[in-house]
Amino acid sequence: ESANNQWQKAIKKIFSTQDMGHSFLNLVNMVNKSLIVEVEKSVRVTEDIIIDLSKEKKELTDLWAIWNYKVNQVKPIKQQCWIFKEQLKKTTLGLEILQDAFRLAAIVDLGSDLHIILELQKTLNQKKPQFQQLNAELEYMVKLLELLSQEGFSGKENSKRISELIHLHQMIKDTMREYDNVFNKTVQFHHVKKELECLSKSGELDIPEINESPEDVHCAKAHLVNAQEKHAWIRHLYRLALTQGACIVSAVQQPNHLNLSVNNLKRELARLEFDSISWSSKAEKYEEELSRNFQHCAAHEEINELRESFKDLKKKFNNLKFNYTKKTERARNLKVLKIQIQQVDTCAEKIQILKKKMVNLENKVIDSVANPADAKGKVLLGSVSELQKQLSDFGKVVEDYKQNLDLVEHLQQMMEECQFWFEDASATVFRVHKYSSECKTREAIESLYKQFSKFIEPTVPQQEEKIQEITELAKRLYGIEEGKKYAQKTISKYKEVLNSIDELCRSLRQLKEIQV
Structure with a gap:
């Protein structure tokens, strides 16, 4: 009896540890994919531990059956058979009682109050230790029957009853797994739906109107990024609710022993899908507007940067030209002239770089303009065109000066x-x-x-x-x-x-x- 108690305790510890592992895996499946990636290693370790515990449980049960068989070998074979049959009756009765417990008195709609689903889930979890104990007893009897058969014990009738018991056990196991799967998904569905309802009540699902456009590019980018992150999370919630709801409907509508209904759930899914489409349409338009604002601000800032680069280049060129002009005739020898030409060539190359940047900027502005009547786009294009004209005029001045220096160089060489x-x-x-x-x-x-x-x-x-x-x-x-x-x-x-x-x-x- 002491050994039997020790075996029972060991089996319970194994089942308890496995239950904790399964609970952890269920929690992980309820979070978004980015978090699953972060705990991926822990998930693999947990799954491996559950598999190892199942193997250890099987080995422990076999050892317990062998030990009991050897202890009872001193008893007559008839007494051993009677003990086996009594254990068989006890386990069969336990499984039948458990099977009746899973027959719900009334059909439960999974779209109803979350409290009802949680109570059913709680009842299911309370039955798990009993099922696990019966599972261990069944494995024990299968091993014991195998050992008794080796001693000449006629096992046709008992083998048949064991097979029926295994079939009943598998039916209950499948029913529990189906209930467990459906309840977990239903609880997650209701939690996500509740979060969406809270967001709606707090106004977080409302799409604000854009009255003023920020002039600072960093501010515009911050508005866009914040909106995109917020909308990405809301889209994830809608997608998760609809996906889980569809999985629940599919699972319940499959041939099974579940006394569940999804009529209310289907209506909830239809409403959520309508809300999701409506909200997504508004959110996309809002993000597009914020994106255009950011592009306008970025283009405006880039124009200012190019304008400053142009001013700086023009100033350097004028200083270069002035410093050369104020030199005496003797100081403007051929060596100094060649250096001056090199510096002017560098200036001309920088002008070409600025021109390419202006063309790229112009193309970006044209692409970002939503329609020809876009006032902001027209202003930006006007600024780009004006700067391009100034740059072109300056390029001609530099080119003329360069040609003049080339002629002076030719004159000095002659x-x-x-x-x-x-x-x-x-x-x-x-x-x-x-x-x-x-x-x-x-x-x-x-x-x-x-x-x-x-x-x-x-x-x-x-x-x-x-x-x-x-x-x-x-x-x-x-x-x-x-x-x-x-x-x-x-x-x-x-x-x-x-x-x-x-x-x-x-x-x-x-x-x-x-x-x-």
């Missing part, structure tokens, strides 16, 4: 090339004049003259053209009078070099005539 020719020609004249003083014969002077002419004569027409081009380009860049002044130094130097060449040629001809 002047440097001329200067190089001046220096080279002057050095050549000096060397030839020096060599001529060392020539002692007419042939030597004639050879020197030919070499000098061969070197210098082809370059003179080229320099003549270059001087002409320098003069024309200087007039184009600085005006006729200023251009002449700018090119005068180069022209004078050119004439000076030509004079030195002519002077050397005359000197060589005279020297040739003097020599014998």
Whole structure:
């Protein structure tokens, strides 16, 4: 008897632990999916524990049956059979009483008061320990019959009764599971419906009118995000209520032993579905309006940012231009000029970047405008167009200045090339004049003259053209009078070099005539 009590206690502890696990899993299924993900590991652990406990319970029951069988082996076989049959009668009676307990006196509509459903669920939970005990007894008898059969105990009649008992047990188990499933879903349905009713009474389901649009983009975004989060939760509640309600209706309408009705529940579902569609339509329009407000604010802020970028770029360009202009003519050498051109090129690249951003912004504004009569959209498009025009005009100014610098660079390069020719020609004249003083014969002077002419004569027409081009380009860049002044130094130097060449040629001809 002491061992039997210990076995009963162990079985009860196993069932109690399993019940806690099932309760936890039912609670998890009642929350939204995002929370289920957070406790997913705990769910898997709980499910594994329940499975392991079922295995341990089966092993413990088998051990208990084997131990009892060995203890009773000293008794006559007839007495053992009588004990088995009495246990069979007791378990059968217990299952039949339990089966009658699940036959509800009247049909219960699951759409009725939640209190009635909770009372039925409470009654079901109170019957679970009794069923679990009978389940353990049945497993015990199945194992015991197996052991008795090995000793020659005739088990045809008992095997038949055991089979009938197993069938009855399975019917009760299925009924309990169906009731449990339906009651859990019904309780959840009523809780969700109650939450929706509370939200409705508190005005949380009301969709406010948008009288003023926030000018600050952060404020507009906060309004949109808050509304989306709130509406997402309400949509989840409606969806959960409708889904659970549909599952309940489907479960009750299946062939089963449940004495339940869903007539009121169907009417509740129809009302909830109508409310859900009506509320969702208003909520979507409200979110669309908030989204447009946010897009307008974001576009307005982006326009301001682009306008500030444009002003900053324009200021930097004007400073760059002014600082270069105030330099002296000597300070504006070719090296400094190239640096200036690079900086202007960078400015032009930034203008192109701003233009691309303006095009993208314009497309976004056009897409966000709900209809052509949208006043806010027209204002934004007007601001974008105005800024695009200013940017385009500024781009032309920068391009003109860049072209001017390119011409100045070309002018300075030609002047440097001329200067190089001046220096080279002057050095050549000096060397030839020096060599001529060392020539002692007419042939030597004639050879020197030919070499000098061969070197210098082809370059003179080229320099003549270059001087002409320098003069024309200087007039184009600085005006006729200023251009002449700018090119005068180069022209004078050119004439000076030509004079030195002519002077050397005359000197060589005279020297040739003097020599014998």
